[in-house]
Each structure stands twice: as structure tokens, then as C-alpha cells.
Amino acid sequence: MRVLHPIVAAAVACSVVATPGRAADPEFPFDKVLNLDVAQMKPSKRKPSLTIAANGAAVIDLWCNSIEGKAEVSGEAITITPAALPDTPPAAISYGQCTPERLQADESLREALAQVSAWRRQGAALVLSGPAPMRFYPSTN
DSSP states (O other), X not given: OOOOOHHHHHHHHHTTSOOOSSOXXXXXXXXXXXXXXXXXXXXXXXXXXXXXXXXXXXXXXXXSOEXXXXXXXXXXXXXXXXXXXXXXXXXXXXXXXXXXXXXXXXHHHHHHHHTOOEEEEETTEEEEESSSOEEEEEOOO
């Protein structure tokens, strides 16, 4: 098993702290932009996000790259199959924003998403469970 990049591992560990509040909402948040609960990696303000359509199409915005994927949601089970990362960072990212550290974090997060097996709602958050649980919040933009 591959070890997560230290920044991704720390973000994932911090994202599973219990949140008091509303009862669990049993419905999966299809077609909503969900932002990973993680601190920014300087110099960019970009944070990873995930959008899963009701038909299973997924858009995964990582630290530098954006990829597509497929997701299957059945009850509390979820499987995410992310596409491969591109060989080069996107041209739209200005020089210096896709550091080697951020590119490694892209790969680590991609691998972590590929290993999730369950989901649950925790207040407003969507928590994806696997070897490294991750918390996502709906975008407020």
C-alpha cells in the first residue's frame, strides 16, 4: 500500500474530527461541487474539489490538475475510479504554482480517492471512508 503525501495525510486526519449539529442526511449530494476540508497549499489559493453527477460522471479538481472519473454510489457504498493524471501540468496554471510538492499531492489525493469504499453525511459534510477518510463541504460560491 502506498503512503499518502504528508500534507494530504495531515489534511485527511484533520478532516475527520466529529462535528456536532444536524442529523445525518441520507441522500448523496449529486451534482454539487464539494470542496476538500484542507488548508491551502501556497502559493495558490486553489483547493481540491469533487463533483459527482447522478449518472456517475465525476469531475475531480486536484491541487494542480483537473481530471474526470467515474463514481458508483449504492446505498452507503461508493467506488471512485479517477482518470490518470496528465503527463504535464495544465497550461492555465501560472509558473511556480504547480510545484513538485503540489504535483505529488495530486497523485496522493488521486490514489486516496480510488481507495474510498463508503460515504456518510456528517452535518453539511460528506465524509468518504477508506484507508484515509476525507471530508468535503458543499461549495458556498
